[in-house]
Amino acid sequence: MTAESPRDVIFTDLDGTLLDHESYSFAAAAPAMALLEARSIIWVLNTSKTCAELKPLAKRLGNRYPFIVENGAAVVVPAGCHLLADVEMTLIDGARHKCFAPRRHDIIHLLHGWREEKGYKFSGFSDFDAVALRDITGLELADAELALQRDYSEPICWQDSEEQWQRFERDLKVVGLQALKGGRFHHIMGPANKGLAMSWLVSCLYPSGPAPRVIALGDSGNDVAMLAAADIGVVIRSDHHAPPDVPNPKGAIVFTERSGPAGWNDTLLDLLN
Ligand SMILES: [Mg+2]
Incomplete structure (x- = not known):
């Protein structure tokens, strides 16, 4: 060259x-x-x-x-x-x-704390095993296992009101996180x-x-x-x-x-x- x-x-x-x-x-x-x-x-x-x-x-x-x-x-x-x-x-x-971006274990720690203290209703990948994720998404079991091994983001399924979601998004913003909308899940991650x-x-x-x-x-x-x-x-x-x-x-x-x-x-x- x-x-x-x-x-x-x-x-x-x-x-x-x-x-x-x-x-x-x-x-x-x-x-x-x-x-x-x-x-x-x-x-x-x-x-x-x-x-x-x-x-x-x-x-x-x-x-x-x-x-x-x-x-x-x-x-x-x-x-x-x-x-x-x-x-x-x-x-x-x-x-x-x-x-x-921050590591996923820190994000999960924060989210689980909010779920306890603020009563937000959601479930995330950290609540699922591969069988549960396969049943929710239709992924093959081996692919569900790989998808669960995340390093930087926690996909969650929101099960609360729109009003609570607005509050949740504000809380994310304050700590420098964002919710990226995917097909089925919101991916909670850094900026x-x-x-x-x-x-x-x-x-x-x-x-x-x-x-x-x-x-x-x-x-x-x-x-x-x-x-x-x-x-x-x-x-x-x-x-x-x-x-x-x-x-x-x-x-x-x-x-x-x-x-x-x-x-x-x-x-x-x-x-x-
Ligand atoms: Mg693409």
């Missing part, structure tokens, strides 16, 4: 982006994934999933780079990856974590987002020399901060929901023609060739 050739770095969401919304297949993205491999371009998984869920998935995808978990809560450098060797990180279960974690990782991967071209791909509201912070934000079309608005983007915003991994593939091949 010559000094003047632009270096690309890729950040990608998973569900509905690299993985098909229904089948979770990434087969349609194989040509672009092969090109990334052939050119040794770093590509980073940036997802709401947990570290426990990501480890086997990254292997299946053939991705050996650091990844970002739980909506930007942490950058994780898996065992065996030698990038960011001189960055100070926390060792958790054999992987190095750069944490941008992290996918964009902040991405920008931190870019600055660590390329501490000097010309800045790389940052390409980010995502399909949903929780991807907006990442899409807005990229040089090229690729909004992946969905057959299930409207594309998110990306206000005040730093660079260009591109919309894919096709949905999911097929759109991921077409657009990356276009941008890289």
Whole structure:
């Protein structure tokens, strides 16, 4: 690579982006994934999933780079990856974590205290075992087990009034937490987002020399901060929901023609060739 050739770095969401919304297949993205491999371009998984869920998935995808978990809560450098060797990180279960959010055990401690003292009615993942979570969500038992192993967020199911919810949200705000609405659960977590974690990782991967071209791909509201912070934000079309608005983007915003991994593939091949 010559000094003047632009270096690309890729950040990608998973569900509905690299993985098909229904089948979770990434087969349609194989040509672009092969090109990334052939050119040794770093590509980073940036997802709401947990570290426990990501480890086997990254292997299946053939991705050996650091990844970002739980909506930007942490950058994780898996065992065996030698990038960011001189960055100070926390060792958790054999992987190095750069944490941008409070740990889940502290969040649970707080939530359970409020449930006692303030009488809020909700149940969360910490109240469930894998069988209970499988019955609620329809996940396979093994996947329910992985989903329960969270490090930075506690999904809860609200069982109280709207009025109590308003009070609960105010309490969260006071202690610097937020409730991120997912499909079935509210994810109680710190003020992290996918964009902040991405920008931190870019600055660590390329501490000097010309800045790389940052390409980010995502399909949903929780991807907006990442899409807005990229040089090229690729909004992946969905057959299930409207594309998110990306206000005040730093660079260009591109919309894919096709949905999911097929759109991921077409657009990356276009941008890289
Ligand atoms: Mg998605």
